[in-house]
Amino acid sequence: MNKPWAAIHVGLIGLGTIGTGVARVLHENTEVISRRLGTRLVLKTIADLDITTDRGIDTTGIRLTTDVNELFTDERIDIVIELIGGYEPARTFVERALAAGKHVVTANKALLAKHGNELFAVAAENGVDLYYEASVGGGIPIIKVMREGLPANRIKSLSGILNGTCNYILTKMSQEGGAYADVLAEAQALGYAEADPTFDVEGIDTAHKLSILTALAFGRPIDYDGVYCEGISDIQPLDIAFARDFGYVIKLLAIARMVEDKIESRVHPTMIPADHMLAKIDGVFNAVYVDADRLGPSLYYGRGAGMDPTASAVVADIIDIGRNMQTEGSRRIPDLGWQPGAVSELPCRPIADITTNYYLRFTARDQPGVLSAIAGILGDNQISIASVIQEGRSDDGSTVPIVMQTHPARERNLKRALAEIDRLPAITAPTVIIRMENAL
Amino acid sequence: MNKPWAAIHVGLIGLGTIGTGVARVLHENTEVISRRLGTRLVLKTIADLDITTDRGIDTTGIRLTTDVNELFTDERIDIVIELIGGYEPARTFVERALAAGKHVVTANKALLAKHGNELFAVAAENGVDLYYEASVGGGIPIIKVMREGLPANRIKSLSGILNGTCNYILTKMSQEGGAYADVLAEAQALGYAEADPTFDVEGIDTAHKLSILTALAFGRPIDYDGVYCEGISDIQPLDIAFARDFGYVIKLLAIARMVEDKIESRVHPTMIPADHMLAKIDGVFNAVYVDADRLGPSLYYGRGAGMDPTASAVVADIIDIGRNMQTEGSRRIPDLGWQPGAVSELPCRPIADITTNYYLRFTARDQPGVLSAIAGILGDNQISIASVIQEGRSDDGSTVPIVMQTHPARERNLKRALAEIDRLPAITAPTVIIRMENAL
Numbered sequence: 001m002n003k004p005w006a007a008i009h010v011g012l013i014g015l016g017t018i019g020t021g022v023a024r025v026l027h028e029n030t031e032v033i034s035r036r037l038g039t040r041l042v043l044k045t046i047a048d049l050d051i052t053t054d055r056g057i058d059t060t061g062i063r064l065t066t067d068v069n070e071l072f073t074d075e076r077i078d079i080v081i082e083l084i085g086g087y088e089p090a091r092t093f094v095e096r097a098l099a100a101g102k103h104v105v106t107a108n109k110a111l112l113a114k115h116g117n118e119l120f121a122v123a124a125e126n127g128v129d130l131y132y133e134a135s136v137g138g139g140i141p142i143i144k145v146m147r148e149g150l151p152a153n154r155i156k157s158l159s160g161i162l163n164g165t166c167n168y169i170l171t172k173m174s175q176e177g178g179a180y181a182d183v184l185a186e187a188q189a190l191g192y193a194e195a196d197p198t199f200d201v202e203g204i205d206t207a208h209k210l211s212i213l214t215a216l217a218f219g220r221p222i223d224y225d226g227v228y229c230e231g232i233s234d235i236q237p238l239d240i241a242f243a244r245d246f247g248y249v250i251k252l253l254a255i256a257r258m259v260e261d262k263i264e265s266r267v268h269p270t271m272i273p274a275d276h277m278l279a280k281i282d283g284v285f286n287a288v289y290v291d292a293d294r295l296g297p298s299l300y301y302g303r304g305a306g307m308d309p310t311a312s313a314v315v316a317d318i319i320d321i322g323r324n325m326q327t328e329g330s331r332r333i334p335d336l337g338w339q340p341g342a343v344s345e346l347p348c349r350p351i352a353d354i355t356t357n358y359y360l361r362f363t364a365r366d367q368p369g370v371l372s373a374i375a376g377i378l379g380d381n382q383i384s385i386a387s388v389i390q391e392g393r394s395d396d397g398s399t400v401p402i403v404m405q406t407h408p409a410r411e412r413n414l415k416r417a418l419a420e421i422d423r424l425p426a427i428t429a430p431t432v433i434i435r436m437e438n439a440l
Numbered sequence: 441m442n443k444p445w446a447a448i449h450v451g452l453i454g455l456g457t458i459g460t461g462v463a464r465v466l467h468e469n470t471e472v473i474s475r476r477l478g479t480r481l482v483l484k485t486i487a488d489l490d491i492t493t494d495r496g497i498d499t500t501g502i503r504l505t506t507d508v509n510e511l512f513t514d515e516r517i518d519i520v521i522e523l524i525g526g527y528e529p530a531r532t533f534v535e536r537a538l539a540a541g542k543h544v545v546t547a548n549k550a551l552l553a554k555h556g557n558e559l560f561a562v563a564a565e566n567g568v569d570l571y572y573e574a575s576v577g578g579g580i581p582i583i584k585v586m587r588e589g590l591p592a593n594r595i596k597s598l599s600g601i602l603n604g605t606c607n608y609i610l611t612k613m614s615q616e617g618g619a620y621a622d623v624l625a626e627a628q629a630l631g632y633a634e635a636d637p638t639f640d641v642e643g644i645d646t647a648h649k650l651s652i653l654t655a656l657a658f659g660r661p662i663d664y665d666g667v668y669c670e671g672i673s674d675i676q677p678l679d680i681a682f683a684r685d686f687g688y689v690i691k692l693l694a695i696a697r698m699v700e701d702k703i704e705s706r707v708h709p710t711m712i713p714a715d716h717m718l719a720k721i722d723g724v725f726n727a728v729y730v731d732a733d734r735l736g737p738s739l740y741y742g743r744g745a746g747m748d749p750t751a752s753a754v755v756a757d758i759i760d761i762g763r764n765m766q767t768e769g770s771r772r773i774p775d776l777g778w779q780p781g782a783v784s785e786l787p788c789r790p791i792a793d794i795t796t797n798y799y800l801r802f803t804a805r806d807q808p809g810v811l812s813a814i815a816g817i818l819g820d821n822q823i824s825i826a827s828v829i830q831e832g833r834s835d836d837g838s839t840v841p842i843v844m845q846t847h848p849a850r851e852r853n854l855k856r857a858l859a860e861i862d863r864l865p866a867i868t869a870p871t872v873i874i875r876m877e878n879a880l
Contacts, residue, residue: 029733
């Protein structure tokens with residue numbers, strides 16, 4: 001039975017957007033949280049280098065400090081929330097909190113992608129919990145679903161739209177036909193993209209998140225280096241239009257699947273059938289589609305970023321840890337959902353070894369024999385063509401696009417064929433390749 | 441830290457479709473379950489009145505009995521799974537298991553809708569867990585999401601497609617235009633509908649499930665009698681076609697929301713905008729759409745019935761209870777997610793008091809003055825008309841449909857107006873009413 005706790009004390013590192021959201025929800029939803037948890041959550045201390053700026057929140061009774069050490073040495077603080085992001089000093093702070101016997105809640109996917117395995121080991125050594133619901137899918141409780149909702153299943157594959165910036169840009173380009181650079185600028189003006197959007201648009205943020213989901217799905221350590229990553233900055237309106245003609249939509253997908261005892265974990269622009277659930281996820285929303293052996297397909301959809309949705313996930317973790325504390329059940333669930341001794345050593349499959357369908361757009365001089373030359377080289381490399389579109393003729397006799405869909409092909413073979421094709425005198429620009437997924 | 445448990449012993453009541461699925465997943469996914477839980481789950485005993493029929497499962501080492509009492513008296517059994525469905529003897533069996541100090545897992549929404557509050561009280565008295573993930577949304581972990589995923593939020597509303605039979609029928613009628621009776625017969629032939637489909641098509645099954653979700657969302661006791669319920673058996677192809685013209689889709693929705701400190705909890709055919717996520721849920725799939733104050737909208741989608749999806753949820757509960765046992769943390773979470781002393785007494789709003797938009801189809805003699813008479817009566821009852829379609833003229837001067845959308849109106853006023861309208865000599869059939877939800 002539950003032990004009575006008069007209150008659970010929380011210390012917060014980082015009073016940026018998310019930190020402000022957490023402080024707000026703890027203040028504004030106190031009543032509903034207490035009615036669920038049965039114990040008061042007290043935000044005791046907030047540490048931030050800039051602690052004096054007014055964030056428009058009520059800080060009555062909260063100690064504000066620039067000295068993060070206060071959180072580690074305060075014996076009354078039970079849970080430390082890390083919301084500063086990035087690798088350092090976040091890593092040091094999380095380690096110190098865990099070593100001081102504090103439970104930790106973090107939203108930091110970059111930190112977990114790179115240092116999660118070590119940090120989980122430190123948490124285990126110290127008998128405390130390190131929770132991270134907010135690190136993937138913002139407010140969507142996808143970590144809980146993967147760790148606790150589907151444990152009876154063997155996961156066959158998962159595919160996710162995990163970055164709202166990319167999905168906003170691709171949705172806008174699809175619906176309104178703008179060029180990438182223009183839509184990015186618009187997203188920046190609206191606050192949907194950072195001034196330096198590299199982490200988002202190059203797929204790095206998505207890859208960080210996928211490394212965590214892959215570990216949860218297949219019982220492996222987090223392996224960020226094993227994730228193949230390609231961003232959206234080369235996507236052309238022309239390819240989006242051809243995709244539509246074929247009945248497809250282009251999304252930046254995070255894909256993890258087990259194929260013949262190897263793990264594929266990859267992030268890249270992907271053409272998916274327009275009637276797939278993931279094709280219907282528009283704008284800044286995120287979604288994760290999971291195919292499990294018992295449940296079959298399921299989908300989890302919601303806001304993947306932003307102050308309030310992320311705070312929803314952070315506070316859910318605090319409450320979950322609070323329930324563990326009430327029942328003296330810390331370390332109730334292994335960090336990644338699998339017992340430490342039962343983690344698999346299944347290797348990652350290199351991208352060259354994957355097999356999928358491909359969309360290819362060749363830029364060729366409008367002259368006889370080009371299609372035959374391309375088809376010959378593809379055939380020599382075991383690439384079988386499913387359909388070809390050679391639309392219109394150039395007005396000036398210069399170049400035209402030739403668009404193909406392939407049957408399932410090995411990526412190594414495809415890349416070898418394209419290297420040869422792109423050396424043909426009639427090919428005037430590098431060939432555009434977009435992977436197609438027909439069976440997510 | 442976790443206590444070592446050599447094994448957790450499970451007893452199963454009911455070896456029907458779901459019971460067979462549970463036995464299968466425990467057998468076939470032993471390895472993955474053990475790697476997650478760290479303890480072996482042993483299916484020790486199965487009780488069923490017909491225990492001899494071969495279900496095609498490996499029962500080596502499992503005690504098979506027709507005497508359910510064996511489960512309650514066997515001290516080695518930790519968890520009892522109730523999968524016989526219906527009110528009795530399920531209720532008696534669950535009570536006896538709880539009283540014997542067994543944790544219980546059930547998929548029985550009818551039982552919980554009618555007797556859940558009492559059974560939860562028995563579980564609390566005995567210090568054991570009564571889990572029920574499979575009772576709503578089949579394999580979708582919606583109970584876990586509501587209890588543990590969104591606890592930082594005030595829930596504003598939820599709306600769900602919770603019955604695969606109804607959604608299959610409505611999807612078929614929408615996509616292929618068949619009549620209700622024909623599509624129902626087809627669903628029966630395919631095994632998607634029971635020989636007696638009343639519980640499904642009249643919305644009763646959906647209302648059972650909604651009564652549970654409403655309690656989870658708003659911190660109330662389960663109140664099945666407070667759920668308004670209307671089924672799909674009167675839906676006409678004509679109304680589906682008009683809905684499409686207006687940009688709407690008809691779904692059997694379960695809706696719960698808090699409006700001015702009263703709870704609306706209702707099940708009825710509903711027109712929703714075709715671009716809403718719930719409008720895209722086709723066939724036998726289920727989905728729950730939740731609007732929460734911090735997270736905003738989120739959606740949970742998957743298979744809501746069937747042997748394997750339901751078994752996925754049942755076994756997730758067993759594993760969850762197993763983790764509680766390992767950490768001696770039973771009763772870790774209140775049964776409905778809210779502390780017993782913190783349950784709200786917010787009343788339900790009677791259906792006559794709701795305010796929404798309405799679709800109305802009048803069947804009127806094709807003669808002058810009818811529309812004016814209808815509009816006059818609606819106006820007298822404070823019903824404001826948003827649009828009218830009066831298509832074509834009858835060939836034989838007999839009757840024509842007049843279709844209207846109203847602005848938001850109070851249901852009591854609408855019903856009063858329609859009673860008057862349906863008494864007009866020019867109105868030759870009862871007016872069809874379908875509620876429209878534009879802001880789920």
